[in-house]
Amino acid sequence: MDMLGMYPTFYVPAIGTAWVMGIIGVIHVLASHTSVGASFLFALLETKAYRENKPQLLDFVRKYGMFLLVFSYIIGSITGPGIWYAITVASPRGVSGLIHNFVWVWAAEWVYFTVEVIGVYALVYLIGKVDAKTHLKLSWSFALASWATMLLIVGILSFMMWPGHENWYQTGSTNDAFYNINFFAHLGTRTGSMFVMATVVGLMVASRIKDMQLRRSVVRFLTPIGLVGGLFAVMMFLYYLQTLPSNAVVMLNAYLLPSYAQGMVAVFVVATLWLLFAWWQPQHIYTSLAVVLFVFIALVGVWPEERMRESMRKPYVAGQYIYGNQVIARDVPGKGIAGEVDRIAEKGLLKLHPFMPERLRVIDDSNRLEAGRLLTQVACANCHALERGAPLRNIPDKFHGATDEDLIAAYLEGPLKFGMQPYMPRIDLPPEEVRAIAHYLATVNSGQNVDRLIAERRQAAAKVAMQKE
Ligand code: HEC
Structure with a gap:
């Protein structure tokens, strides 16, 4: 008898592969969004340093860059492959589906990521060693390459929610999958929040600057960017909610908003107050306080966001055609894929699953x-x-x-x-x-x-x- 293309089920007691993925994902999002956001802060700060001839600002860029290298890049580079391992065992057919849609998108992402990693080393180690103008170009290339990795991944992540139109099921084309209905809203939300993350982390680094004059000019430069980023993220998130499929809306209203809404409002309020306070009193941003606020914003802000996105997608894991339990939900003529629900109803999983x-x-x-x-x-x-x-x-x-x-x-x-x-x-x-x-x-x-x-x-x-x- 023809078997289904199913893989063994990887069962994690109590928390399931969903939480394993969630935990790794949250750490990864923190590290990656901070780095991407910071890359723009560097480029902007350096432009200012160059225009206003304030080379001391570069000192902050070097410190923050080093901090990123030691924390963000190492943690990001461990959790990135960690996500691959986790999703491959949690949802082998989901991953397969994504690879069959996006293999060249991922290839491009890896190219940009390589540029990004080389970029951050060059940025940190070449400060003061090459002329300012060359370094400035380097910083902007680093920023654009970093954001390109985010842009490419967001196309894939937002397809996982749904294509939002029928075309893709008929054509199976990468473009139809990538430019799905919630791509721009999703990209906007992450782009806004990366500035918040980078500013919150930047305040931790700035809290170590002893020279109050320098600290003030850095903090007064960063915090408005964080505030505008946060506002933009909230607006784009509201737009994002309008681009969701009906199953996600049900899930959102019935289960997610009741348990997460308060936390989201709290994060928004706390982050706004923190940035305003830092702008007002740069000399009073203590490292311990900055760290506590970072942890709060990270845990109460990012965990619900990632959990919500995963939960809202239910019952599907990708493109509204692969169910969470790996069964193909519907025909996708564009990819030559046939739905399996009726076959299972007739013959049963015990007979059709190759690993029984x-x-x-x-x-x-x-x-x-x-x-x-x-x-x-x-x-x-x-x-x-x-x-x-x-x-x-x-x-x-x-x-x-x-x-x-x-x-x-x-x-x-x-x-x-x-x-x-x-x-x-x-x-x-x-x-x-x-x-x-x-x-x-x-x-x-x-x-x-x-x-x-x-x-x-x-x-x-x-x-x-x-x-x-
Ligand atoms: C693709 C994901 C998914 C799969 C697979 C799945 N469920 Fe659910 N199930 C959910 C979600 C989401 C809820 C909503 C409750 C929540 O989020 O707390 C739910 C709710 C339930 C409820 C509560 C009643 C209700 O209708 O809300 C029961 C009972 C249940 N599931 C049983 C099962 C059983 C038994 C199976 C396997 C035969 C199964 N589920 C497979 C996602 C799934």
Whole structure:
């Protein structure tokens, strides 16, 4: 029988691959946005230094550049490949889909990234060694190359949300994928916020400047850029919200805004006050204070933003055609891709998934629990933890701890089968697979030790098989 092009499921207990990705992603966003934002601050500051003949400003550029080299670039270069590892195991088909759309975009991004990395070294080490005008050109090239990496990645990230038009499904062309409906809004939001990040980090560096005259001129230069960047980011974010698909809007109103809205407002208010304060009292920006505010803005600002973007995309992982659980949701004629939901409904995941152990392909009383566990991991675990009380929208709590198999099966045969929840995939499985999942979930909810039960049942089955021989 023809198998689906599925890969093994990588299951991370409690937090799921979603949070692993989220944590790495947040660190990466912090490092990368700070660097890109800072590259523009350098270029602008250097232009000022050059025009007004204030070479002492370059001292700050060198200090901040060194800080970036040691922190941002190292952390960014570790978490960047970290994201690749994480998404490849979390969502192999999602990654494959993106590579099949964007391979040359990524190639271009790596070229710009190389320019960027060489640029930051050159920038820091050539200050005072080449003439000011040459250095200024270097700084602007560094800034543009840095922003180009962001621009290219944003095209890919915003396609993950959705193309926003039917063209791409018919043409499969990279342009239709890249210039999707929320590309500009997304790019604007990140561009604005990179100035905020770079300014907040810049204040940490500036807090170390002993010469108050210099510190004042640097801080008074940076903070307005941060404030304008922040305002721009908020406006672009509101525009971004208008470019979202309807499933994202449902998710946003039902789950995300209630839990994240306060934090977002808090970050906006705190960051604005902090920048205004720094502008007003540059001599009173202490390093400890600057660090605390950086951590607050980073955690309360970036974590919800990244989590929201991931959650809003549900049930899809990319382009509204690959579900989070790796099943292809619809036909994409432009890429020669066929939807799989109906095939799975007819034949079942146990038969069609290439990585199912042979002993689980046909369900009986002895392996129902184990098959149920594996099916749940394959069908649900990309979005749900399977342990009670676990943080990633765990299924036992979603079923309110129900131990009634029929009740759980009814949910699978109703809302899930017909795709009635806009944020969940349509999961239509044959009756025996539904029963297996319901049996497994009911067993988990009853508080029994599932691992031990599975081991016991396998032993008993092996015994019976031996006796038969
Ligand atoms: C692509 C992601 C995804 C997959 C796969 C998925 N779910 Fe969900 N599910 C969600 C989201 C998102 C919610 C909304 C709740 C939240 O965010 O806290 C949800 C909610 C639920 C709820 C709460 C009731 C409701 O309708 O809101 C139940 C029960 C549930 N899921 C069961 C399952 C089961 C069982 C599976 C596997 C057979 C599964 N889900 C697969 C994303 C998913």
